Amino acid sequence: MASIAAQPPIQSDSSAGPNQPVRSSNLFSSPLTLRLLTYFTVLMLGAAAYMAFIYAPLERSMGAVQRIFYFHVGAAWAGALSFLITALAGVVYLATKNRKWDTVAESSVEVGLALLTMTLLSGPVWAASAWGQAWTLDPKLNSAAVMWLSYAAYLMLRQGIEDPVKRARFGAVYGLIAFSSVIMTYFGVRFIDTAIHPNVMGPSASTGSGDFGMAPRMLQAMIFSFITFSFVLATLLWHRIRLGLFKQHVEQVKIAKFSQEAF
Amino acid sequence: MLTEMIQQFTTPNTVPDMLLGYAFIFGTGLFYIASLMMRRRSLQRDLVVLEQIDDE
Numbered sequence: 001m002a003s004i005a006a007q008p009p010i011q012s013d014s015s016a017g018p019n020q021p022v023r024s025s026n027l028f029s030s031p032l033t034l035r036l037l038t039y040f041t042v043l044m045l046g047a048a049a050y051m052a053f054i055y056a057p058l059e060r061s062m063g064a065v066q067r068i069f070y071f072h073v074g075a076a077w078a079g080a081l082s083f084l085i086t087a088l089a090g091v092v093y094l095a096t097k098n099r100k101w102d103t104v105a106e107s108s109v110e111v112g113l114a115l116l117t118m119t120l121l122s123g124p125v126w127a128a129s130a131w132g133q134a135w136t137l138d139p140k141l142n143s144a145a146v147m148w149l150s151y152a153a154y155l156m157l158r159q160g161i162e163d164p165v166k167r168a169r170f171g172a173v174y175g176l177i178a179f180s181s182v183i184m185t186y187f188g189v190r191f192i193d194t195a196i197h198p199n200v201m202g203p204s205a206s207t208g209s210g211d212f213g214m215a216p217r218m219l220q221a222m223i224f225s226f227i228t229f230s231f232v233l234a235t236l237l238w239h240r241i242r243l244g245l246f247k248q249h250v251e252q253v254k255i256a257k258f259s260q261e262a263f
Numbered sequence: 264m265l266t267e268m269i270q271q272f273t274t275p276n277t278v279p280d281m282l283l284g285y286a287f288i289f290g291t292g293l294f295y296i297a298s299l300m301m302r303r304r305s306l307q308r309d310l311v312v313l314e315q316i317d318d319e
Contacts (some may be wrong), residue, residue, distance in 0.1 A: 236295070253310065
């Protein structure tokens with residue numbers, strides 16, 4: 001009885017057609033590698049916390065609340081990267097019709113949404129302290145909220161489509177369109193000079209240059225946070241993809257059982 | 264003059280705000296990880312039930 005449950009859900013089968021339920025993937029190597037990556041990511045998070053809380057100097061005008069910056073921006077970076085993966089996986093799905101890419105796209109939306117939630121929840125705490133109000137009608141803030149809603153809608157709308165092929169096609173097209181909200185949030189708002197949310201990297205319309213004059217240790221902590229959250233993204237995404245493939249495997253077993261019973 | 268101004272400036276105590284911000288960040292992360300684990304366990308239970316049906 002335990003044999004099925006104990007088996008790894010991802011099994012190699014390159015002979016499956018593109019529209020067959022996903023049984024396999026050679027893309028995602030051994031669970032040992034995943035376990036090692038998970039442990040490494042936890043260590044990286046510990047080191048990033050050390051750099052944010054201890055290594056980086058205290059910001060003089062805002063105080064300790066500025067330390068939210070390191071994880072806030074790191075999560076925003078990884079969220080955007082995750083949505084880029086969604087768009088790319090959507091393109092690959094449309095080209096190959098292989099459902100594993102739909103699983104990658106769906107997984108990256110879910111992980112990206114979790115990371116963006118971290119950003120959107122921590123940002124207002126910082127803003128309330130630094131600006132005196134948690135939320136303003138700033139273009140970057142509103143654009144980020146639209147981005148969150150767009151990808152939350154992606155997950156909800158998918159649930160309403162029963163046909164897996166239609167669902168995957170819808171997800172691929174939607175993922176591409178929704179990526180415009182990412183471009184708008186991270187690049188488009190730079191051209192609006194009324195924006196008060198600072199741009200961490202690159203120039204803004206109001207200053208013509210980067211808005212952050214960071215001390216070297218702050219910059220090092222920020223870069224380390226970027227690297228750490230890239231690992232967080234890779235780890236969560238890998239776990240989520242495996243879960244998605246496992247779910248397909250269970251559905252496949254269910255269909256096989258019930259079709260046997262029908263005959 | 265400038266030195267006096269700098270000395271008079273006191274950095275605000277915003278440690279509670281920082282802790283709240285990080286509570287949201289880690290809380291969201293832990294919630295998501297718990298949701299992944301619960302879904303995996305639920306699928307494993309489904310597989311066991313399916314095999315029990317097969318045995319019967």
